[in-house]
Amino acid sequence: MAKKNDDFFVEKKAWSIVKDELFGCYFKPYVSKILHTHRPLVYVDCFAGKGKFEDGNDGSPLIALKIIDECLLNTTMQNAQIEATFIDLNYADDLQENLKSYPKARIISGKYENNINSILRKKDNCNVFLYIDPYGIKALQCSFFDDFAKGKFNTIELLINMNSFGFIREACHALGTTFDDKFLFDDLVEYEPTKMDASEKSIKELNEIAGGDYWQKIIEAYKKGEIDGYSAEAQFAEQYCLRLGKSYTYVLNMPLRIKRGQRPKYRLIHATNHRDGCLLMVDNIYNRWESLQEIQSGGQLALWSENFDNQITDENDIEEKTIEHFSQCINWTSLHDALAIFFMKHGPICSTGDVKKILKKFEKDGRIEILRNPKTTDQGRPAVFMSEGKGKTVSVRWIG
Numbered sequence: 001m002a003k004k005n006d007d008f009f010v011e012k013k014a015w016s017i018v019k020d021e022l023f024g025c026y027f028k029p030y031v032s033k034i035l036h037t038h039r040p041l042v043y044v045d046c047f048a049g050k051g052k053f054e055d056g057n058d059g060s061p062l063i064a065l066k067i068i069d070e071c072l073l074n075t076t077m078q079n080a081q082i083e084a085t086f087i088d089l090n091y092a093d094d095l096q097e098n099l100k101s102y103p104k105a106r107i108i109s110g111k112y113e114n115n116i117n118s119i120l121r122k123k124d125n126c127n128v129f130l131y132i133d134p135y136g137i138k139a140l141q142c143s144f145f146d147d148f149a150k151g152k153f154n155t156i157e158l159l160i161n162m163n164s165f166g167f168i169r170e171a172c173h174a175l176g177t178t179f180d181d182k183f184l185f186d187d188l189v190e191y192e193p194t195k196m197d198a199s200e201k202s203i204k205e206l207n208e209i210a211g212g213d214y215w216q217k218i219i220e221a222y223k224k225g226e227i228d229g230y231s232a233e234a235q236f237a238e239q240y241c242l243r244l245g246k247s248y249t250y251v252l253n254m255p256l257r258i259k260r261g262q263r264p265k266y267r268l269i270h271a272t273n274h275r276d277g278c279l280l281m282v283d284n285i286y287n288r289w290e291s292l293q294e295i296q297s298g299g300q301l302a303l304w305s306e307n308f309d310n311q312i313t314d315e316n317d318i319e320e321k322t323i324e325h326f327s328q329c330i331n332w333t334s335l336h337d338a339l340a341i342f343f344m345k346h347g348p349i350c351s352t353g354d355v356k357k358i359l360k361k362f363e364k365d366g367r368i369e370i371l372r373n374p375k376t377t378d379q380g381r382p383a384v385f386m387s388e389g390k391g392k393t394v395s396v397r398w399i400g
């Protein structure tokens with residue numbers, strides 16, 4: 001259901017609370033870790049909104065600024081530098097007012113598309129984090145994301161809220177068909193929904209958003225009745241992530257549900273070239289989702305405990321997936337590399353610790369070899385660690 005834009009900031013709805021919670025639960029550990037690179041952090045909220053909702057709840061800008069302040073206060077790093085920029089096309093004045101206790105925050109009135117390149121200019125060797133939370137899909141040109149990946153940054157991460165059902169609906173219009181699930185779109189409550197028609201112009205725009213024309217085959221299959229609209233959305237999201245994968249090595253596809261037992265309504269997509277950023281995202285998102293169940297009144301919110309068919313993802317399922325994935329590591333493989341690929345394939349269905357626990361059991365049973373460097377602890381005992389970094393490496397090799 002389309003709503004007037006201004007309504008969005010009157011009261012913070014469950015859906016926005018979930019989005020911002022997930023953003024915050026990653027951003028905090030991200031900031032504290034990234035400061036250890038001794039390089040500046042350039043944070044940009046590309047569709048910032050008003051900063052604060054009229055019911056007093058913080059929007060993404062205040063959430064980010066509070067986290068930044070807390071991290072700067074607690075870090076042991078000397079001269080930590082963080083530059084935070086907030087872009088909004090309609091609400092720069094509200095941002096000025098609501099962020100006035102953060103004089104260093106930079107506010108830009110205008111379009112993300114017109115401003116992002118100048119913000120990122122001369123930011124070589126910095127760590128860049130872009131939060132991309134638009135209403136619709138129109139501003140999400142894939143070529144921009146490709147260009148960001150080519151920047152000479154120390155690291156780059158994108159967190160994108162993608163209304164993939166909105167994409168499918170408009171892709172259907174562009175190819176002369178329809179997909180309309182009243183229940184789904186009513187529940188989603190869209191502001192400024194993107195509208196496309198059956199024209200070459202719309203097809204071109206959708207190609208630009210998707211970063212190719214692969215979506216057309218999906219819609220053609222839907223048109224022929226070979227797949228339903230929900231499979232079309234899932235296939236699109238999968239292929240979109242593969243497409244982002246041309247520029248970013250690690251892309252996580254996180255389907256979000258609003259209510260237990262429902263199909264995903266939205267995709268949160270995390271793209272980075274930084275392997276440990278991907279794993280940090282998995283752990284923080286997974287650990288957070290349980291408490292998010294309380295956000296929706298009646299504890300109705302479920303994010304990843306159920307798969308697409310609403311089956312519960314249980315320990316056996318995770319063990320089976322671990323065997324299926326790690327049995328392909330017939331040569332020595334970095335544990336963190338293998339884990340990142342596991343979660344790209346399956347989404348954050350569990351924590352990295354859950355998979356590591358299963359691998360340790362396999363190590364004991366002689367099904368997998370684990371090579372740790374250093375091999376022994378300071379006391380000379382065999383090392384048992386399962387995390388890489390800070391001079392430690394872990395490699396795995398499947399035996400069978």
Ligand SMILES: C[S@@+](CC[C@H](N)C(=O)[O-])C[C@H]1O[C@@H](n2cnc3c(N)ncnc32)[C@H](O)[C@@H]1O
Nearest residue numbers: 047048049059060088089090111112133134135
């Ligand atoms: C979903 S809201 C952002 C909400 C915000 N992340 C929060 O949690 O408070 C999307 C915002 O994008 C703004 N907007 C729309 N088109 C834009 C564009 N092309 N560039 C920048 N901002 C835009 C709208 O004014 C709106 O405030």
